[in-house]
Amino acid sequence: MRIDVHAHVCLLPEPCRGEPYRTFPEVIGNLKRSMQANGIDHTILIPDNKDGGAEMPGLAQLMELLRGETCFSYLGCPNILQEQPGDLARFRDLLVRGVVKGLKFFPGHDPFHANDARCDPYFGLCQELGVPVIIHSANSPSHPPGRMNGPCTDPALIVEVARRFPNLHLGIAHFYWPKFEYCRETVEAFPNIFIDLSGVVDDDEIAGRERVREPLLKLLARDPRRVVFGTDWMECDTAKHVAMVEALPVDDKIKEMIFSENARRIYRLDLAT
Ligand SMILES: [Zn+2]
Numbered sequence: 001m002r003i004d005v006h007a008h009v010c011l012l013p014e015p016c017r018g019e020p021y022r023t024f025p026e027v028i029g030n031l032k033r034s035m036q037a038n039g040i041d042h043t044i045l046i047p048d049n050k051d052g053g054a055e056m057p058g059l060a061q062l063m064e065l066l067r068g069e070t071c072f073s074y075l076g077c078p079n080i081l082q083e084q085p086g087d088l089a090r091f092r093d094l095l096v097r098g099v100v101k102g103l104k105f106f107p108g109h110d111p112f113h114a115n116d117a118r119c120d121p122y123f124g125l126c127q128e129l130g131v132p133v134i135i136h137s138a139n140s141p142s143h144p145p146g147r148m149n150g151p152c153t154d155p156a157l158i159v160e161v162a163r164r165f166p167n168l169h170l171g172i173a174h175f176y177w178p179k180f181e182y183c184r185e186t187v188e189a190f191p192n193i194f195i196d197l198s199g200v201v202d203d204d205e206i207a208g209r210e211r212v213r214e215p216l217l218k219l220l221a222r223d224p225r226r227v228v229f230g231t232d233w234m235e236c237d238t239a240k241h242v243a244m245v246e247a248l249p250v251d252d253k254i255k256e257m258i259f260s261e262n263a264r265r266i267y268r269l270d271l272a273t
Contacts, residue, residue, distance in 0.1 A: 001260040004043045004238065005267065006134070006173055006198035006230030007031065009065070010056040021234075024057060024065050031233065035071065038238045042071050042271055044263075046104050046134075049077035059100070073269060075134065076100035080118040081110055088121050095129050101267040102132035104173075107157075108149035109136060114157040123161060127168040132266050134171035134196060135161075139179050155186040162190040169266050173230070174199045180215040188222060194266060195219065197258075198230030201240040209244045217248065224254045228263045 009027050021027060035043060045066075051058035057065060059074060066072050076091050076099075094100045103122055107114045114135050126133045135158055139150040155176050162170050173196045176183035180200070187193040200212045220227060229245060231238045245258055263269060 001042075001271070002038070002040045002242070003229060003260045003263040003269065003271075004035070004040050004198075004231050004233065005171075005228045005263050006046060006196050007043045007233040008046055008056060008235070009062060010234065011054070012234065027234065028065060032071075034233060034238050038242050040238065041260075042073065042269065043233075044073045044075060044101060044267065046075050047077055049079040049106065049110075050082070059094075063099075073101045073267070074099070075102050075104040077104050077106070078119075078122050079110075080105075080112065080116065080122075083118075088125065091122065092125055092129075095125070095131050098268075098270075101269065102126065102134060102169075102171075104134045104136070106136045108138070108152040111152075113152045114154070115160045119161075120164070123165045123168055127165045130169075131268065132169035132171050132194075134173050136174065137172045137183070138174040138177045138199065140177065155183045158193065159186060159190055162187075162193050166192060168192055169194065171196045171228070171266070174232070175212065175215070177202070178211060180212050184215040184219050188219065191223065191226070194226040194228060194262070196228050196230040197241060197245070199232035199236045201236070201244045209240075209247065212244065213248065217250070220248075220250060220254060220258075224250075224257050225262055225265075227258050228266065229259050 009024060011021055045062060047059040047062045048056040051060060059076060076094050078087060078091055103126055105119055123133055137153040137155060155172060158170060158172060170193045172193060175195050177200055201209055231241045245255060
């Protein structure tokens, strides 16, 4: 079984790999074809942290678009910059009912740091409920332009969170691309931090594979339970991410942990095998 813990339904400004992209249903059709072509059985989708977005649906809209589908789960995305009364209680309810499997924060994309104290109530909530928090962490300078993506999402800040919430499952999305080795060194001693491999194989596929391989192997050697498979579809290519994991010189058992076992445990996915 393969589980992708990190994908988005969104309308990119440019056509993506020649596929149509003009409407959300078209994007969902592309996603399903990509899952089938790459042996992905289940995908965790990350909605926008606002409702009604023209480019990326919020949670309610996304769930409506995928009503009746069983191959998808969702994360909840609190918006700490525009908090509404009752938000914390609303996310507690969504998590308790299993409607969302964890929470995701977007420092860098949004102007706040990964260790912002406004996230603390949500970190505490997820620690209490035993569900993960995933934090965007990449050192890309212009995504979006002008935002301090790298400094705001530095793994050193996420380590501070791990210290304050030692029983919280904290996921680092993108392994602080492309500074994988720095990320590994920074987080390695914190067993409650795991890596979501989404977006680690960039357009320069071979170089990307080579760059991530050694840091990833070192982390797996230390604790193979701390890596989960993700893609960042549709901005990133699923086949390249599958190929990267398949090419790792590790036992099939370890690959199975990366592709499915770890995600099932951390995100508490109740899936038929
Ligand atoms: Zn993403």
